[in-house]
Amino acid sequence: MLEIRKIRENTEELIERLNLRGGDFSYLHDVVKWDEKRRSMLQEIEKLKRIRNEVSKKIGVLKRTGKPVSEPMATVEKAKSQIAVFEEDIRRIETRIQDALLNTPNVPHSNIPPGQDEEDNRLVRSVGEPRTFDFEVLPHWDIATALDILDFERAAKIASSRFVVYKGDGARLERALINFMLDLHRDKHGYKEILLPYIVNYDVMVGAGQFPKFVDDAFKLVDERNLYLNPTAEVPGINMHREEILSADDMPISYTAFTTAFRQEAGSAGRDTRGILRQHQFNKVELLKFVTPETSYEENDKMLGHSEAVLKALGLPYRVVELCAGDLGFAMAKTYDIEVWLPSYEGYREIASISNAEDYQARRANIKFRRKRGAKPEFVHTLNGSGLAVGRTLVAILENFQNEDGTVDVPEALKPYMQLEKIK
RNA sequence: GGAGUAGUACUCAAGUUGGCUGAAGAGGUGCCCCUGCUAAGGGCAUAGGUCGGGUUAAACCGGCGCGAGGGUUCAAAUCCCUCCUACUCCGCCA
Structure with missing residues (x-):
C-alpha cells in the first residue's frame, strides 16, 4: 500500500x-x-x-x-x-x-526499464550455452509419458485438467529437487527453513498484495472462515511477521520454504495446455527476506544470486531479465526473472522471479522494525524469490538432459539425492 | 464436536459494587553509585503503538487504545452481544 x-x-x-x-x-x-x-x-x-x-x-x-x-x-x-x-x-x-x-499497485523503482510487456524487459545476462542436439528433441510431456513418470490422464480423472500425477523416478526427481534446493539455501546461503500452512486467510492475502484485486486467481474454500489455498509461499511467508515490530539486530531475516502453490490460472485458458508448465497445483521452493530499507536492493541482488546458484549447480542454461514497468507484479517495485532454456520451446521460459516490494507489503501487513531500543518503528522492506519453481525445473532437466534413446541423464548435483545415474 | 477457564504494557501480574487507574506491583532492560574484578547491594530512568494538529527538528496539544469488533451509559479494562486465540477435561482421530 x-x-x-x-x-x-x-x-x-x-x-x-x-x-x-x-x-x-x-x-x-x-x-x-x-x-x-x-x-x-x-x-x-x-x-x-x-x-x-x-x-x-x-x-x-x-x-x-x-x-x-x-x-x-x-x-x-x-x-x-x-x-x-x-x-x-x-x-x-x-x-x-x-x-x-x-487497488493501487506499488510504484516502480526509478531505474527500471519503461515498457508495456515482456518484449520490453531488459536482458541482464545469459549464463551457459544451450546444448546442440544431433537428434530431434522431444517436449517434456512426450519424454515423461514415454518414461511413464508423468501421468496426465489419471490426474484429470482424479481432479481435472491442469493437474498431474508424478510416478516412479518422476516423483523421486521432484522430491530430490525440493531437498536439493532447500539444502543449498539452508547450508550455503544462510536461510532458515520453514514449512508453512497451505491455507491462508483473507487478511493475509491482502497483506501480500493479492487481494482485493486478484480474488479470482485464488481457490476459495467453502468455509465460513473465508480461507483460500496458498497461491505462493510469498503469501503465508511474508505474513509470518504481520503486526510485528522486529529488531534491527535480527535482520535481515531470511527464510526458505517449500510449499505447494495453487492457482486458478483464470486468465490463461488455452495457454500451455500440454505438459506441466502451467498447473493448478505446483511445487516451489521460495526465498523470503525481511530487510532494512537501506539494504534491500543489495539483499535483492544477493537473493538473485542464490536463485541462479540452483541453475548453475544443475548445469541448466538460463538468462536473467529485469522486468519493465508494464510487466511488473502488482506489489513489486522491481523484479528480476530468471528464464531457463527449453530446447522444445527453442527459447527461454520463466523459472524464477526475484522481487523487492520495498515497504509496500510491509504497510499492508504492518511489519515494522526498530533500529534500536526506544527508536521509532519503521516499515521493513520485504523480498521474495523463487529458488526455484520445482515443476519447471523438472521440465528443464527432462528436456535439456534428454538422450536419443529416450533416457534422461541425472545432473551431477542430484545424484546423491536420486541415487541414480539415468532415468530410463 | 461437548464442558469449562483465561486474554491488561518486553515478561509476570493487580484492578469487575462503572468515574479520582493510561492503568498498582514485581521482573527485565538502560544509565549511575558501591566493590580490586565478579557476585550481592543501592540510586535513577523506562507506557508502548497509532491517527490528527504543531515544530526546521524536537518539545507540546488532542483522538483512539486494557485480545478484535459492536452495544449500553453523561462516563467502561470494569456491564451486555458477537468473534478470535490459548489452556484444561471429555469424545473422535493421522
Whole structure:
C-alpha cells in the first residue's frame, strides 16, 4: 500500500511513475482531496470528543459532591449527536480512500526499464550455452509419458485438467529437487527453513498484495472462515511477521520454504495446455527476506544470486531479465526473472522471479522494525524469490538432459539425492 | 464436536459494587553509585503503538487504545452481544 502522506506530497511524480505500468492513475488527485476532507472532519470530531471526555469527567466529580448535573449532561448529549453525524461521513470517505489505496499497485523503482510487456524487459545476462542436439528433441510431456513418470490422464480423472500425477523416478526427481534446493539455501546461503500452512486467510492475502484485486486467481474454500489455498509461499511467508515490530539486530531475516502453490490460472485458458508448465497445483521452493530499507536492493541482488546458484549447480542454461514497468507484479517495485532454456520451446521460459516490494507489503501487513531500543518503528522492506519453481525445473532437466534413446541423464548435483545415474 | 477457564504494557501480574487507574506491583532492560574484578547491594530512568494538529527538528496539544469488533451509559479494562486465540477435561482421530 502506498502512504497517503507521500501521495499528498508528490502527487504528480507518483502518478507519472505509476502510469509507466500502463493505466491511468490520475484518480490519486481525488484521493488527496478526499484525504484533506477526512483530516478536517477528523479534527472536528476530535474537538467534540475532547469536550465529551472533559465534561463527563466533571459530571463524576459533581455527582460525588451532590451537585446538579443536568446542564453538563445536556452539553455532552449535544456533542455526542454531532459526533455521530461526522463519524458517519468520515467512515464513508475513509472507505473510499482505503479502496483506492488497496487497488493501487506499488510504484516502480526509478531505474527500471519503461515498457508495456515482456518484449520490453531488459536482458541482464545469459549464463551457459544451450546444448546442440544431433537428434530431434522431444517436449517434456512426450519424454515423461514415454518414461511413464508423468501421468496426465489419471490426474484429470482424479481432479481435472491442469493437474498431474508424478510416478516412479518422476516423483523421486521432484522430491530430490525440493531437498536439493532447500539444502543449498539452508547450508550455503544462510536461510532458515520453514514449512508453512497451505491455507491462508483473507487478511493475509491482502497483506501480500493479492487481494482485493486478484480474488479470482485464488481457490476459495467453502468455509465460513473465508480461507483460500496458498497461491505462493510469498503469501503465508511474508505474513509470518504481520503486526510485528522486529529488531534491527535480527535482520535481515531470511527464510526458505517449500510449499505447494495453487492457482486458478483464470486468465490463461488455452495457454500451455500440454505438459506441466502451467498447473493448478505446483511445487516451489521460495526465498523470503525481511530487510532494512537501506539494504534491500543489495539483499535483492544477493537473493538473485542464490536463485541462479540452483541453475548453475544443475548445469541448466538460463538468462536473467529485469522486468519493465508494464510487466511488473502488482506489489513489486522491481523484479528480476530468471528464464531457463527449453530446447522444445527453442527459447527461454520463466523459472524464477526475484522481487523487492520495498515497504509496500510491509504497510499492508504492518511489519515494522526498530533500529534500536526506544527508536521509532519503521516499515521493513520485504523480498521474495523463487529458488526455484520445482515443476519447471523438472521440465528443464527432462528436456535439456534428454538422450536419443529416450533416457534422461541425472545432473551431477542430484545424484546423491536420486541415487541414480539415468532415468530410463 | 461437548464442558469449562483465561486474554491488561518486553515478561509476570493487580484492578469487575462503572468515574479520582493510561492503568498498582514485581521482573527485565538502560544509565549511575558501591566493590580490586565478579557476585550481592543501592540510586535513577523506562507506557508502548497509532491517527490528527504543531515544530526546521524536537518539545507540546488532542483522538483512539486494557485480545478484535459492536452495544449500553453523561462516563467502561470494569456491564451486555458477537468473534478470535490459548489452556484444561471429555469424545473422535493421522
